[in-house]
Amino acid sequence: MKESLSHLPKPLIIFLVVALYWIISISLVFINKYLLSDEIFQLKTPLMITWFQCVISLLLCVSINLLSKFVGIINVPACPINYKICEESFPLAIIFVGMIIFNNLCLKHVGISFYYIGRSLTTVFNVIFVYFILRQRTSLRVIMCCVIIIAGFLLGVDQENVTGTFSYLGGLYGILASACVALYSIYLKKLLPIVDESVWRLTFYNNFNACFVFIPILIWNGEFGRFLSAPFLSDPKLWGLIGCSGLFGFAIGYVTGLQIQVTSPLTHNISGTAKAAFQTLLGVLYYHEIKSLTWWLSNVIVLGGSMAYTHIRHSEMSASKVKNTSMNNGSKSAKIAISMDDSDKQALLPSKP
Template sequence: LNLDLKVARSVLPLSVVFIGMITFNNLCLKYVGVPFYNVGRSLTTVFNVLLSYLLLKQTTSFYALLTCGVIIGGFWLGIDQEGAEGTLSLTGTIFGVLASLCVSLNAIYTKKVLPAVDHSIWRLTFYNNVNACVLFLPLMIVLGELRALLAFTHLSSAHFWLMMTLGGLFGFAIGYVTGLQIKFTSPLTHNVSGTAKACAQTVLAVLYYEEIKSFLWWTSNLMVLGGSSAYTWVRGWEMQKTQEDPSSKDGEKSAIRV
């Protein structure tokens, strides 16, 4: 691939959002447990609705807003239960909210910048990662991460680099598959698999760490997952209805003519 600076500039907004998504995701995980991670960054769907209205001036139906209310309710219940268990991190929760915002923006900008790379996911991934590498360097210097990296005792450890390489490969695969899914479907469909992933992630995390959670804690997760699933179903139903309306109107017109 040849690096085209014009294309790189076109992909830059996505790269900025991408950096925010990675940074806030990791910071969220730093302060909260993996089981609560799903609830901590569960507001992606809510931000989808807000951004659709603010950026695209698209209104949302009452039923879709109702599902968002369920998600927000689950979010607050999850915070309450984490607080009751003494494991709540306000900092981690804030980072989770910011991560949700970036995830929502990432889906929107992925769809937006695809024409700049001729709808090629490989090119998009290439330019996005090149931009991210360049943008991360000044952030590392400003935030003092470069000094921390140089002082890291395991920097010469083969095991450390093996884990980093595996993490990079998984991250690349996730980014590629996400872009591919959004390209051939929509950000809405991407939410379906995201909800399923979050459900599996929560259950596996609780089992892996052998944690015992209260009924209300599980209720908060079910509210978030159920609300997200319901939102996806409602939006899918509305889109299908919109597509069917013109044909039904044409049918009515032809019937009148006959």
């Protein structure tokens, strides 16, 4: 997809990819919330639904690859099973599985309106992991932004607790999901070179590995049996929604990688935070919820801390880029000066007879 948009201006490409990410992500959240609500289908198998999303995503990858051989307008990279790539990308698949499991478990236990606050620590974990994994130091201003985000998160938890709607389990899953999202964005960027910078190929290998990672988990927690004995298993509406969730799950996996590729892991996390803020508003309106002023303030604090973080990191990265360019130019000038000195010295030497 990135190749087909290459003729467009870079800002427009970024806008289109980010907008697509928002639309697909918000749609997936509302579909999953409907599926995970036990009072509707009484499935009580959130991991089984998540596994179906991976299976459908894998089947879509294979189908589109086969279709591309016969339809000229479809142009996607070939995805043969390469066991070396499967092995190298397996750690990313484990993070991917953790990310989607904890996302769905958080969504199962909390409302869509709190989903934003519940997963608002992604930026904080991104700073932590960048320091410990990439060994990049963080400025005091960035740390202060993280403190603001944490304060907003705690205030939001407190307000949910006051109204009696807070789920400690949902809060824990939200924290774990935030950590996995931050890890995923970092490792995805690092692993893209092994698939020739192809998000499509990485999506294929990610879902291929994830399908197998899920199996022992589903056997261990007994969800296979619970799903087969579910009362609404023969309802076509259920399978239609599972199919839609799988389709959007496939799309979000690809678009997430695409957004990271055309921007950066940092921009991806900020885009996800801003999208979740808009999603919160939709959740409150759709479910006709009434929230206190302090509850809204917690959302504003988190959003303000995230936006300040974005501004500061952008300024720091721009300054670092200018500094590196200046150093490179200085190095080139020094080399030219040394070269000229050497030629001058050679000109003063007597010529050979």
